Amino acid sequence: MTLTLTSLADLLARLALWAIVAPLLPGLINRVKAWVAGRRGPPVLQLYYDLGKLWRKGVVVSTLASPGFFIGPVVTWVALLGAAALVPLGPLGATLSFRGDVILLVYLLALARFATAWAAWETGSAFEGMGAAREVSYAVLAEAAIITAVLTLSVHSGSLSLAALLAPTPGAGAALLAAGWFIVLLAENCRVPFDDPNTHLELTMIHEAMVLDHSGPLLAVVLHGAALKLMLFAMLLVQAVVPLGDLSASVAGAVLWVGVLGVAVGVGLVESLLARYAFRRVPLLLTTAFLFCWFALMLAWKGGVA
């Protein structure tokens, strides 16, 4: 295992970049939705304002809440930021890179989910219990697709390190992987058609139901963590599909960022034009995502260059 730590300053700069840029994506999605609906919509920077407002607010805590209620969101946020540190930024590469770092990434995402569900259960609310139960049930299917996607890239590149994994060749395999990963992105980030991030109806929520009781700085941490997760999935999607390695550094960097913003626009368009699925149909769609990744894996196995 080779662990290359370029420098502490570099790592901090990258984490700051992730933390600062991430809240832009939900703002962009909302803007696209507003544009399609013919509304003016909130400013692109709305989430930044919200985070600032929440950070200054107090916290209301259920009498049933244990320390897990406070620890959960923090663990989630740290795990997601840790996962972000592992993801290469196109031509800049990754700060932390070692053989098998992709496995750690998958586990960090699972840890983040566990901590959120844990905090939800600590409130003793029927809504949050339902939300947590739904989240973990669908996660089983989403994780199958994620692991298949990782396997595909790994078989294709013959490596278990993210920096080497994310070197795709264009073709049918990349297209299948893109479709599968995009569905997983929607599911993991609680977007339509899986969940409705705008709903106020507790009975229909998945992710939102788990954080109903959180307020003030804790809610800010939850919202920021969600934005980080969205950007992480978008980064992985673009790099797993677009062969950035063939481009010059500056072009590759530009393509990466345009790609990430493009994913956000895509999510916004999906949300504008599609109704949310009934819960009983969610497994079907996640299985479809798994099958997309599975066929990409088959192609990777058969020929390498699909």
Added chain:
Amino acid sequence: MNPSTAFAWLTNGAALPWAEVPEGSVADFLSATRAALDRGGRLASLFGVPEGEGVRLVVVLALDADNALAVGRSQPVQGPFPSLTPTHPQAHLFERELWEQHGLVPAGHPWLKPVRQDHGAGPAVGDFFRVDGPELHEVAVGPVHAGIIEPGHFRFQCAGEEVLHLEIALGYQHRGIEEGLVGGPHRASVCQVETVAGDTTIAHATAYAHLIEALAGSEAPLQAQWLRALALELERLANHTGDLGALANDVAFLPTSAACGKLRGEFLNLTALLCGNRFGRRLVRPGGCGFGAEPERLAQLRERLESALAEVEQATAWLWDAASVRARFEHTGRVSPQQAAEIGLVGPAARACGLVRDVRFDHPTGWHRLAQVPVAVWPEGDVFARARVRWLEIQRSGEFLMQQLGAAPDGDMHIALPPSAPDTLAVALVEGWRGEVCHVALTDAQGRFRRYKLTDPSFHNWTGLALALRGQAISDFPLCNKSFNLSYCGFDL
């Protein structure tokens, strides 16, 4: 007691001296009511009138097939009386109400509990039906909800995501409207009636105006009747359009949701064009209408209505074309026609179960005697059917308005009414956008209200929502709820 003599027949919006309402012993009265319900009659209202030591039961039956109403009363009762509910479930809330308001016990009622209050302890304090067993859990929602809506408490018995039973506890907005009307009519009465359910202002005010006019032995001028019919359809357009948008919003389908939210406002503004108030307050008054309708304003109304209707057509076309929306709406929250008939559903919820049931068609009164709106029916009884009936009614109401705007009769808009007849019973039904609004008034020797009974369509239909949820996913509750879109305050009175 012969059913043909147990009831007096009258038409919608008519009055009858109290002494001429046939009277029977409680047993005869109830058996005649049972027989009439068995022959397809519908319970429009069932209530008590205190007299001496006892309480008289009064029933208003809607005989839709005969286009007639039937009224009967019992001799004063004091003790328990045999419940109708086991054989005729549509009576269940009326009997609970009788128990709550007069202390009359319907013996054999399967689920006797208060309707609106639990002896001052609050509506949701009481026994709820419970399903026990492993893996079963209970979810309590409300009375404070996440949206800006009215308060109500919902208790779900669930097996995982599946709802086995839903019980609804309302009454948080009980204002005592019926009690407040006793001793009237006075100047505030019509305003009180307008606030029974704010979104049904026109329908309730029209029913009240019909009653007062019937009690006075008079009728509003033709032009006022015409304007009331226009306002009633505008109310329907605004609410149905808003509901389609809200249904789209509940399945996160943005295009229709955004457009219909705006268009609902446009229809409300058209009502404001008639009377200066978006909900039609002060438009309908006993003896006519509070505002005239000049040709210039009508021309403006027509022009704006035309463009709003075209926009609604476009906005809902997106909804019907989206396969993802259809997948959510179809087979969700189904009520069978048998259930609907049994519990006495009214309005679009009943018509979405294939029941041809529309006061404008079955019991026409006012302008609807001269100009009809076709009844919009859809067979399935699910959320899709309820949405579809709303869309059909939007089209029919739009066509009706466009026709009638060119057919304004001449004459007065308002006449002075003579005082109300003493010791008289009057009944008025109006098809509000949610369904049948039923008002019954009984005057005393001075012509003042001795008893005023209001039945909002929500009173009949909340049970329909509870039935629709059986065997459904709990996550579909908001969608089913929106497809009924019932009034809390109209129920709570």
